[in-house]
Amino acid sequence: MAVIGGRGDADLTMRLLWAGSERGPSRSAPGPRQSLTASAIVEAAIGLADEEGLAGLSMRAVGERLGRSAMALYTYVPGKAELVDLMYDQAHADFSGACEEAADWRSGVLEWAVELRDLYLRHPWVLQVSHARPVLGPHEQVVFEALAGLLRSTELPGRVLRGAVSALFHHVRGSARTAAEAGRAAAETGVPDREWWTRRSTLLREVAPDFAERFPHSVRLAGDASAGQGGGTRDSAGAERAERGWARGVDAVFVAGLTVLLDGLSSATGVDGRGEASEG
Amino acid sequence: MAVIGGRGDADLTMRLLWAGSERGPSRSAPGPRQSLTASAIVEAAIGLADEEGLAGLSMRAVGERLGRSAMALYTYVPGKAELVDLMYDQAHADFSGACEEAADWRSGVLEWAVELRDLYLRHPWVLQVSHARPVLGPHEQVVFEALAGLLRSTELPGRVLRGAVSALFHHVRGSARTAAEAGRAAAETGVPDREWWTRRSTLLREVAPDFAERFPHSVRLAGDASAGQGGGTRDSAGAERAERGWARGVDAVFVAGLTVLLDGLSSATGVDGRGEASEG
DNA sequence: GACAATACATTACGTTGTAAGGAGATGTGG
DNA sequence: CCACATCTCCTTACAACGTAATGTATTGTC
Numbered sequence: 374m375a376v377i378g379g380r381g382d383a384d385l386t387m388r389l390l391w392a393g394s395e396r397g398p399s400r401s402a403p404g405p406r407q408s409l410t411a412s413a414i415v416e417a418a419i420g421l422a423d424e425e426g427l428a429g430l431s432m433r434a435v436g437e438r439l440g441r442s443a444m445a446l447y448t449y450v451p452g453k454a455e456l457v458d459l460m461y462d463q464a465h466a467d468f469s470g471a472c473e474e475a476a477d478w479r480s481g482v483l484e485w486a487v488e489l490r491d492l493y494l495r496h497p498w499v500l501q502v503s504h505a506r507p508v509l510g511p512h513e514q515v516v517f518e519a520l521a522g523l524l525r526s527t528e529l530p531g532r533v534l535r536g537a538v539s540a541l542f543h544h545v546r547g548s549a550r551t552a553a554e555a556g557r558a559a560a561e562t563g564v565p566d567r568e569w570w571t572r573r574s575t576l577l578r579e580v581a582p583d584f585a586e587r588f589p590h591s592v593r594l595a596g597d598a599s600a601g602q603g604g605g606t607r608d609s610a611g612a613e614r615a616e617r618g619w620a621r622g623v624d625a626v627f628v629a630g631l632t633v634l635l636d637g638l639s640s641a642t643g644v645d646g647r648g649e650a651s652e653g
Numbered sequence: 654m655a656v657i658g659g660r661g662d663a664d665l666t667m668r669l670l671w672a673g674s675e676r677g678p679s680r681s682a683p684g685p686r687q688s689l690t691a692s693a694i695v696e697a698a699i700g701l702a703d704e705e706g707l708a709g710l711s712m713r714a715v716g717e718r719l720g721r722s723a724m725a726l727y728t729y730v731p732g733k734a735e736l737v738d739l740m741y742d743q744a745h746a747d748f749s750g751a752c753e754e755a756a757d758w759r760s761g762v763l764e765w766a767v768e769l770r771d772l773y774l775r776h777p778w779v780l781q782v783s784h785a786r787p788v789l790g791p792h793e794q795v796v797f798e799a800l801a802g803l804l805r806s807t808e809l810p811g812r813v814l815r816g817a818v819s820a821l822f823h824h825v826r827g828s829a830r831t832a833a834e835a836g837r838a839a840a841e842t843g844v845p846d847r848e849w850w851t852r853r854s855t856l857l858r859e860v861a862p863d864f865a866e867r868f869p870h871s872v873r874l875a876g877d878a879s880a881g882q883g884g885g886t887r888d889s890a891g892a893e894r895a896e897r898g899w900a901r902g903v904d905a906v907f908v909a910g911l912t913v914l915l916d917g918l919s920s921a922t923g924v925d926g927r928g929e930a931s932e933g
Numbered sequence: 934g935a936c937a938a939t940a941c942a943t944t945a946c947g948t949t950g951t952a953a954g955g956a957g958a959t960g961t962g963g
Numbered sequence: 964c965c966a967c968a969t970c971t972c973c974t975t976a977c978a979a980c981g982t983a984a985t986g987t988a989t990t991g992t993c
Contacts, residue, residue, distance in 0.1 A: 384856065391860040403960035404970025432950065444951075445972050453950065504827075505835035506849060509857060514868055521870035531876050536909020538874070540824045543910070547784075547823025555785035569786060576664065577789060580671040588794055590801035594818065596811050629816020630823070637917030683991035684939025711980065724982075725941050733981065 386455045390462055390510040409439060411449045415459045419496070422460065426557060427498040430457075457502060462510025464496040470519050479635055481523040486541060486631055489516060490549045497553030500546055527642050537638055544634065548627040666735045670742055670790040689719060691729045695739045699776070702740065706837060707778040710737075737782060742790025744776040750799050759915055761803040766821060766911055769796060770829045777833030780826055807922050817918055824914065828907040 389411055417438045422430045432443040432453060439445075450456045472488060475481030493500055502508065520541065524534050559565050564572075577584060585592050669691055697718045702710045712723040712733055719725075730736045752768060755761030773780055782788065800821065804814050839845050844852075857864060865872050 387853075387856045387860050401960075402970065403958090403968065405958045405972080407971075409971095431948085433948095442973055444974085447951075448971060503831070503834040503838070505831045506838050506846075509853060511861070514871060518868045518871045521868075521874040525870055525873070531874065532905070532909050533913065534874060535906050536911070537913045539828065539906050540820065540910035540913055543824045543827030544820045547827055548819065551783075551785045553785075554783040558783070558786050566786075573667075573789060576667045580667050581791070588798045588801075590805055591794060591798045593805070594801040594811065594814060625812070626815050626819050629812050630820035631816070633813065633817045633820055633914060633917035633921070635917070636920050637913035637915070640916050640920035641913070681991080682939065683937065683989090685941080685989045687940075689940095712982080713980080721940095722942050724943085727982075728940060 385451055386458050387509070389450075389455075389459055390508070407448070409441065409445070409449055411459065412463075414439065414446055414449055414456065415463050418456055419460050419464060422498040423496060427457075427501050430498070458508045458510070461499055461502045461508045462512045464499050465492070465510070465512035465516055467492050467495065468512070468516050468519075470515065473519055473522060475523075478523045478526045479639065482520065482541070482635060482638075483631060485520050485523060486545050489545050490627065493546065493549035494553055497549070497557065500550045500553065504542075504546075524638075527638060529638065529641055533638075533641060537634065540634055541631075544627075544630050548624065548630070552624065665731055666738050667789070669730075669735075669739055670788070687728070689721065689725070689729055691739065692743075694719065694726055694729055695736065695743050698736055699740050699744060702778040703776060707737075707781050710778070738788045738790070741779055741782045741788045742792045744779050745772070745790070745792035745796055747772050747775065748792070748796050748799075750795065753799055753802060755803070758803045758806045759919065762800065762821070762915060762918075763911060765800050765803060766825050769825050770907065773826065773829035774833055777829070777837065780830045780833065784822075784826075804918075807918060809918065809921055813918075813921060817914065820914055821911075824907075824910050828904065828910070832904065 414435065418430060418435045421434055421438055425434075430453075432446055435456075436443040436446055446456075450459070469488065472481045472484035475484055507513070520538060524537065527534070529537075555566055558569075562569075581587070694715065698710060698715045701714055701718060705714075710733075712726055715736075716723040716726055726736075730739070749768065752761045752764035755764055787793070800818060804817060807814070809817075835846055838849075842849075861867070
């Protein structure tokens with residue numbers, strides 16, 4: 374059940390998101406002092422979501438983590454939907470923006486994608502927040518700005534760039550999502566990926582013995598790589614690491630997909646700054 | 654909360670998924686006759702999910718739709734997780750595979766992507782089922798096989814093709830997801846997309862008056878197109894349709910991203926069967 | 934007709950987000 | 964210093980969820 378962001382109380386949420394210099398209501402009201410802050414709640418919630426996933430994120434659990442009841446949080450945060458929005462943007466604060474120092478746009482975008490993927494893997498629940506009706510917070514905007522800046526130097530028309538941005542985001546998010554879900558599935562069910570796949574393969578052979586004849590191209594495409602259906606990014610099943618040297622631990626399929634995308638952009642610039650132009 | 658498929662009772666689920674010719678247990682047991690079938694339940698559940706989303710899919714609701722109680726379903730289906738797996742594969746039965754008749758691989762892949770996107774838009778809840786630990790049913794396999802067959806004729810190495818498959822799936826799924834979620838958000842909140850964006854933009858200007866200076870590249874990239882952050886695929890906000898003639902109602906950003914991907918593959922084949930090779 | 938097996942219903946449990954209402958703490962005006 | 968209004972935080976309560984446990988009615992075989 375995808376969480377749809379940007380839901381309630383747009384006003385308050387936006388103000389919380391972008392609150393930089395402004396301080397609170399100047400401390401002169403009756404009643405007990407506030408013992409929490411919105412950002413402390415957000416931090417606690419992020420910690421919890423990192424460990425348990427969005428499914429494990431309940432107001433009760435966040436409250437408990439802070440030594441409060443669930444309802445105590447409602448003083449600082451309008452509701453769960455808004456809390457998730459705040460968490461979403463805050464998670465993007467990790468982004469370093471180192472990619473902006475890259476030598477050329479191509480390696481810069483590569484760096485951008487890898488760093489964003491790492492960020493998603495650290496905070497997988499971020500991927501469950503919808504991109505339609507975006508949260509529109511400052512930290513995610515920094516991530517977007519970095520990519521926009523890099524692509525600007527390609528001098529390609531806006532139409533192409535918007536397409537590329539879309540495809541890049543989708544590839545990064547999709548790859549990270551699959552990797553994260555594989556990890557989560559393993560943790561939750563106790564069955565490691567490798568074992569799950571062999572078990573499933575056996576079952577498949579039993580139940581569909583004519584698989585190879587019905588789906589020859591699928592079988593061939595999955596081919597040498599770690600078997601299975603092949604549609605998703607497998608999390609480095611022990612095979613080929615260091616595809617080209619720099620890719621330490623970065624999934625080979627992820628990089629290959631990225632390369633296709635970058636080739637598409639390169640070819641559109643007419644420069645084709647690529648070493649590996651094979652023919653036939 | 655992403656539903657992780659391929660969970661329980663692998664045996665029974667796989668048997669239900671691939672059950673083609675085999676009939677039931679030959680009807681010779683005591684007790685009342687079965688008044689339902691697994692596929693009737695799956696069909697009812699798909700109808701419900703199409704209308705209400707996965708969040709609205711409850712065993713009680715499916716039961717009610719069939720004039721039964723929630724628990725009655727457990728005679729035919731091991732549990733909700735398995736039901737979702739069955740729904741997932743069944744939804745892919747709509748896929749026509751017309752793309753396989755295309756003139757060349759490039760237009761074939763384009764057709765493939767557009768048809769798959771349409772399928773996802775008809776059954777948006779499919780996108781909430783994880784691709785890690787795939788369901789491995791026969792109908793989705795047909796979709797995968799179609800793409801694999803098309804890409805085979807590029808004669809590119811497997812590494813590149815697996816990357817391309819991954820990126821293509823992610824772009825199609827991501828685009829469809831965003832479009833579907835935008836629609837759902839509009840339906841659920843009663844606020845249409847256009848209104849939401851203008852409201853949000855106003856708010857953003859209030860709360861971050863220096864936005865344009867802080868994020869110049871973002872602003873420029875969003876540029877002429879329908880404003881906002883620009884990271885996601887907007888659902889044709891009334892502007893430019895028929896980008897190149899054939900794109901009736903297909904989102905321009907989706908097609909542009911697809912084009913970058915196809916260009917990447919074309920350039921790798923060395924043929925570059927592209928008309929629009931601009932330089933500079 | 935007895936009996937075992939099956940289909941389906943009812944009830945119950947521990948979750949969830951949050952509305953409602955109450956208890957205790959703390960500022961300000963008299 | 965004492966109401967008193969205001970604020971924080973708690974407890975309680977509700978409807979909805981998946982499904983285990985249990986009960987009831989229906990059907991086949993002996």
